[in-house]
Amino acid sequence: MIFHDSMRDAVGQVIDKLVEAVGAVRAVVVSSEDGFELVSRASDKSHVSRLSAMASSMTALGAMAGEECKIGDFRSITLEAEEGVILLLQARRPDGNLILSVIAESKAIIGQVLFYSKRAAEQLQQV
Amino acid sequence: MIVVTSSTNSKRASEVGLRRYHVVGLDDRCEKRLHAIINLLESKTSSKWVHDPVTYDLLIIGAEPHKTVPSGVCQRSFDLLTGGRGMDCALLKLPSIVEVLEDVDAKLKAASNASQKKVSKEKERAMQLTRWPNTSLLVARPDYLKLATLLLARPLTLSDLVQLSGVDEETCTAFVSKLSEEGLLRFSSVSTSSNTVSTGPGKRLFAMIRERLGLKPTFS
Amino acid sequence: MEYKIVITGVTGAGKTTAIRAVSEIEPVSTDVGNHDAAVAKEFTTVGLDYGEITLSNGHVLRLYGTPGQVRFEFMWQILAKGALGLIILMDNSQENALASLDTYLDSFSELIDRTACVVGVGRLESHPQPDLDSYAARLAQRNVHCPVVPVDVRRKADVLMLFDLLLTQLELKTETADDFS
Numbered sequence: 001m002i003f004h005d006s007m008r009d010a011v012g013q014v015i016d017k018l019v020e021a022v023g024a025v026r027a028v029v030v031s032s033e034d035g036f037e038l039v040s041r042a043s044d045k046s047h048v049s050r051l052s053a054m055a056s057s058m059t060a061l062g063a064m065a066g067e068e069c070k071i072g073d074f075r076s077i078t079l080e081a082e083e084g085v086i087l088l089l090q091a092r093r094p095d096g097n098l099i100l101s102v103i104a105e106s107k108a109i110i111g112q113v114l115f116y117s118k119r120a121a122e123q124l125q126q127v
Numbered sequence: 128m129i130v131v132t133s134s135t136n137s138k139r140a141s142e143v144g145l146r147r148y149h150v151v152g153l154d155d156r157c158e159k160r161l162h163a164i165i166n167l168l169e170s171k172t173s174s175k176w177v178h179d180p181v182t183y184d185l186l187i188i189g190a191e192p193h194k195t196v197p198s199g200v201c202q203r204s205f206d207l208l209t210g211g212r213g214m215d216c217a218l219l220k221l222p223s224i225v226e227v228l229e230d231v232d233a234k235l236k237a238a239s240n241a242s243q244k245k246v247s248k249e250k251e252r253a254m255q256l257t258r259w260p261n262t263s264l265l266v267a268r269p270d271y272l273k274l275a276t277l278l279l280a281r282p283l284t285l286s287d288l289v290q291l292s293g294v295d296e297e298t299c300t301a302f303v304s305k306l307s308e309e310g311l312l313r314f315s316s317v318s319t320s321s322n323t324v325s326t327g328p329g330k331r332l333f334a335m336i337r338e339r340l341g342l343k344p345t346f347s
Numbered sequence: 348m349e350y351k352i353v354i355t356g357v358t359g360a361g362k363t364t365a366i367r368a369v370s371e372i373e374p375v376s377t378d379v380g381n382h383d384a385a386v387a388k389e390f391t392t393v394g395l396d397y398g399e400i401t402l403s404n405g406h407v408l409r410l411y412g413t414p415g416q417v418r419f420e421f422m423w424q425i426l427a428k429g430a431l432g433l434i435i436l437m438d439n440s441q442e443n444a445l446a447s448l449d450t451y452l453d454s455f456s457e458l459i460d461r462t463a464c465v466v467g468v469g470r471l472e473s474h475p476q477p478d479l480d481s482y483a484a485r486l487a488q489r490n491v492h493c494p495v496v497p498v499d500v501r502r503k504a505d506v507l508m509l510f511d512l513l514l515t516q517l518e519l520k521t522e523t524a525d526d527f528s
Contacts, residue, residue, distance in 0.1 A: 033379040034391055035418055053418040060377035060394040096380050258487035259495055261480045276494050276512050280519035329521040333514050335402040342511045345518050
């Protein structure tokens with residue numbers, strides 16, 4: 001998948017708006033379905049590439065589980081941990097699906113994170 | 128006059144009871160007749176002799192004594208023909224042929240015992256491969272792959288190897304000799320007998336997996 | 348007690364194919380579109396391939412294929428936990444084969460030490476270098492004692508041979524009954 005600069009810019013704008021809208025977001029990563037980072041916003045960038053690969057695996061496994069249970073197309077995974085939350089959402093695109101990973105602190109309002117992340121994912125389908 | 132040479136190349140692992148010969152320098156009819164006679168003599172000789180132009184223990188040469196005889200090969204002359212040309216050339220002295228074959232057979236056995244004694248001394252020592260052998264050492268027989276894998280896994284005595292692999296002792300010995308020559312074996316005084324190979328559920332698990340995959344069980 | 352065997356190796360070496368050859372169920376794959384220019388494949392495994400074999404006592408032997416690329420190394424660790432053994436599949440048509448082998452030997456070193464491993468090299472006929480002796484030398488250098496053999500994973504007999512060699516080693520190396528109960 002070739003990530004053109006113009007695409008990166010557009011994606012960057014989407015996730016900037018997401019970060020703005022939701023407080024307590026630690027990092028946002030947009031990556032390819034096969035685990036390559038596209039654009040990210042994070043205070044600590046060292047984890048981003050591994051996170052992209054992990055997001056790919058988790059999404060793929062999640063999709064597999066969803067298929068197994070016959071509950072329709074995969075949409076998202078919410079990973080709750082003691083000190084935070086990771087949201088993985090899929091943005092379907094004809095040129096290759098993208099994965100949006102949002103890492104938020106526990107003080108973030110989960111409903112809010114979900115709402116804005118879903119909106120961002122929808123926007124990513126269009127850029 | 129036919130000159131007969133025999134090879135005492137003990138490195139070749141012959142199959143038990145089987146000897147190979149080749150013929151050069153005889154005309155077609157004589158050669159065909161010789162093949163037929165040796166075949167017929169099967170009941171009279173200790174080993175079965177088969178014609179093999181590629182690898183042979185005995186080379187029967189017609190007419191002139193072989194000019195260049197490789198080292199380790201002995202050469203003797205025997206008068207195997209009676210009569211002259213034509214029909215008579217087909218008459219070969221049967222008792223002489225048997226004598227020659229038996230004589231060569233005995234020499235080969237003696238040479239083979241000598242080399243085996245050397246290996247037998249190490250028979251009770253446990254050996255293990257220090258690394259996976261090069262392809263050239265493995266290609267000769269498909270069994271060698273299994274033998275190498277066993278020897279790589281843990282120290283085994285020759286008896287262990289024979290028992291675990293289900294491969295005959297002669298082949299195992301030949302392979303081990305080759306590995307030893309290449310310096311690939313590590314010998315230890317700890318003699319590991321097959322009794323210490325896993326007998327618990329672990330072994331059952333692997334046996335079940337083998338069964339399910341349709342793989343032959345490991346002999347034990 | 349979970350029984351599993353892990354199949355790893357470079358993308359395109361045929362891990363999924365190998366599992367399909369022995370699995371009772373059609374292998375489950377987490378294949379996605381491949382966007383890695385370095386790998387000439389349409390799809391690539393990002394999670395795992397999964398196959399099963401039911402044993403005569405009703406227990407299940409699970410077969411796990413890992414993703415090939417090193418960025419999924421965390422999956423290798425997850426899948427290697429508690430495995431019975433490892434099969435490494437190489438593809439000789441890819442560059443830096445021996446360096447790739449090193450990667451797997453490094454990442455799976457604990458599993459290899461604890462159990463056993465077999466290296467299967469594919470596409471040797473069309474790409475004879477590095478030859479098997481080079482692989483053997485590299486393994487010797489890394490002090491890894493395992494067989495290395497040529498394979499064509501499209502041939503079931505070749506895949507079975509890999510399992511045969513793995514089981515042979517495991518049978519000899521398993522001393523105590525406590526290991527697998």
